[in-house]
Amino acid sequence: MSNISMRRAATGVIGLAVAGTLTLTGCKNGNEEAAAPSTQPSSPAAQPSSGADGYGSAAPSAAASAGSTGGGAAAPAGGIAKPGQTFKIGEAAQVPFKxxxxxxxxxLTVTAVEQGQASDLDALKLGDKVKGMVPYFVRYTVKNVGSTDLSFSSVGHFKGTLSDGSEAQDVSIIGNFDKCPHESLPKGFTNGKTQTGCAIALAPSAQTKVAGAMYWGDPYNSLNNSKPLYWK
Incomplete structure (x- = not known):
């Protein structure tokens, strides 16, 4: 995979970052800025579908399952989620956050994996860099279940997974993108408060689907000799 980053000076920065080592630049509104190499840690290599590693091949969900209600989440069972654990779309995973x-x-609850249209990416002006790819929107909720005020914290580290179990290319957005809004937690994000988020995943073609999602935030990543959490 490659890294592609595109910057917009007027209203923020919108970038497309794909796991890998190569960084390209794009331009919008006549402004172009060289992108710094990605510091994003690589996620574990994708493996064929198996219960232990959490990759699956379920079809994408267009809505939250019955277990998820109102912007919040169904109560998680079993305490803190274990590395590599798999959840159903609509099911909540309790995680430590720092x-x-x-x-x-x-x-964290992945509430839906929605297929978009190629034209949804037009605003990013990425042209041939995403030619033939199909965007999917991984929608999720964050709920504060601890005693700490998490105001202005940023919760990300979500990616899509393809139907064959491999990791989908991801789009990292800084700034406003109405099709897939993602913002820092608001002021006063105390116990019981919830916020929705979204991550963009790219299927390489119309014949391949983004079927699930993964969360690889600390401590569920290779830097901690750990594995991501999965939803399918």
Missing amino acids: SGSTAGDIT
Whole structure:
């Protein structure tokens, strides 16, 4: 895979970052800026579908399952999620969260994996870099279940997984993108508060689907000799 980053000076920065080592630049509104190499850690190599590693081949969900209600999440069972654990779309996973000196406990729920249209990417002006690819929107909720105020923290690290179990290319957005809004947690994000988020995943063609999602935030990543959490 390659890294592609495109910057917009007027209203923020919108970038397309794909796991790999190569970084390209794009331009919008006549402004172009060289992109720094990605510091994103590589996620574990994709493996064929298996219960232990969590990759699956379920069809994408266009809505949250019955277990998820109102923007919140169904109550997680079994305490803190274990590395490599697989959840159903609509099912909540409780995870430890840390951002700088702020630490707390949250639940994460992938509520839907929605197929979009190629034209949804037009605003990013990526041209041939995404030719033939199909965007999917991984929608999720974050709920504060701890005692720490997580105001202004950022919760990301979601990616899509393809129907064959491999990792989908991801689109990293900084700035406003109405098709897939993603913002930092608001002021006063205390116990019981929830926020929705979205991540963009790219299927390489119309014949391949983004069927699930993964969360690889700390401590569920290779830097901790760990594995991501999965939803399918």
